[in-house]
Amino acid sequence: MLRGEKAVVIGGGIAGKLAARVLADSFKKVIILERDSESDGPTPRKGAPQGKHIHALLFAGANGLERLFPGIMETFNTSGAVKINATKDIAWFHHGVWKLRFNGDYTTILQTRPHLEWHIEQYIKGIPNVTIKYSQTVREFLFAKEENRITGVEIADGETRKNIHADFVVDASGVSSLSSKWLMKREVHIPVEKVKIDLSYFTKTLELPDNPDRDWAIKLVYPTPPFEKIGGGISRVEGNRYLVTFMGYHNELNEKEVLKSDDSFIEIARKLPKLDLYHELKDATALSSTSTFRVPDITRKRMDKVNDMPNGLLMIGDTICRIDPFFGQGMSIAVLEALALENLLTDQNSSNQQIIEKFHEETGKIISPIWNMVITEDFRYPDTVGKKPAGLLIQQWYAKNIFLLSSENKYVYQSFIRVMHLLGPTSALMRPGIVKSVLKRTFTKDHKIH
């Protein structure tokens, strides 16, 4: 069923492209308006500066992408992305223990975010009724006050201003979205959950010397809160290069110090709880300068709880929620949201406005358990500020046991991986067998839980 002549999507990042893909089934024409100019290859973009940092694609995100763009996983592989076994090829030091390593059932793909996004874009370009218009900054919404309805957007193309009318407007302009500012100006009340984490990211692309003994494709050394605040990771990506990212919570990393030289960047590896990354990096060759990114707070706009939203506007992706990037979930959340929208658009009995409202309710359901999982971890640091989830201490105690058991119990680790990759609910970790292992561990081992 055609739902209208034209849908407009503001922002051609991950969420914008995915929204356009599903809207194309229901609208005669879909236009993506992207502020950046067209990339001529998989290179970082000004409009998505986070793209220079390691971007993990979770299983749920990968499965959803494959559904929306059949064959895309193979496209990633054939163009150089690194397909790995998710339990054998990842060396992961977490909460003071190395996770088990074994040839398990799950595979995943390592690649840079620009590589992933550029390939999605090529698929989008193959959809006949979707147009991407580059170098188009959306400045304003067109608003019909008497109907309380967004009817399109005003764009600036250099000096020229132009109005584009649409039946359906999607805001996918990222974390500092146009709609947030617009809604705030109109005093539309959006309940916001905000947690202060003062996280900083530093990333470089490097070439590692050949090492026949290297038995991993990604190596992660995470800090154990609350005393350790710096983590790091090395990930092989397309082009036989390695992305190296260090992260520090609560401003633990001094930007001036890190940016002094290539060596000062690598020196961070000495501050990690294990020296493994340092040993890998000390003879590496830098292929790029160091990129930085700061995430002072994570925020979640409760669009599912807004009462006086204007009609005709749907928000998606980081416009609704910026989650702690340390957990690698943002893109996969955008995929899950796009799938939810796809599903709602097929409901012939709902009007476009009803679909928008149901979609915002659905995003609440998608994000709530993920947000809860993430802030449970973030609140292990006493400097984290915000509304704590109910039952925090018991959740932290239980999760810590799951993390520790993942170094000795295959079943627990595989169950944890499924939850971490958003394939199953956290309640899957409460199965009797797992609860029994947690209790057994608690009462038979001498350990300290922070």
Ligand SMILES: Cc1cc2nc3c(=O)[nH]c(=O)nc-3n(C[C@H](O)[C@H](O)[C@H](O)COP(=O)(O)OP(=O)(O)OC[C@H]3O[C@@H](n4cnc5c(N)ncnc54)[C@H](O)[C@@H]3O)c2cc1C
């Ligand atoms: C440091 C860091 C590391 C991360 N690591 C991971 C990870 O490992 N795995 C993961 O899944 N996620 C990760 N994320 C999260 C992920 O990057 C985001 O969740 C994801 O990019 C959200 O996509 P989006 O399309 O909503 O926003 P964006 O990707 O930010 O895209 C917004 C787009 O809108 C355009 N735009 C903005 N304003 C306008 C306008 N007015 N007019 C027209 N266009 C406009 C921008 O140019 C941009 O292209 C990380 C984030 C950060 C900050």
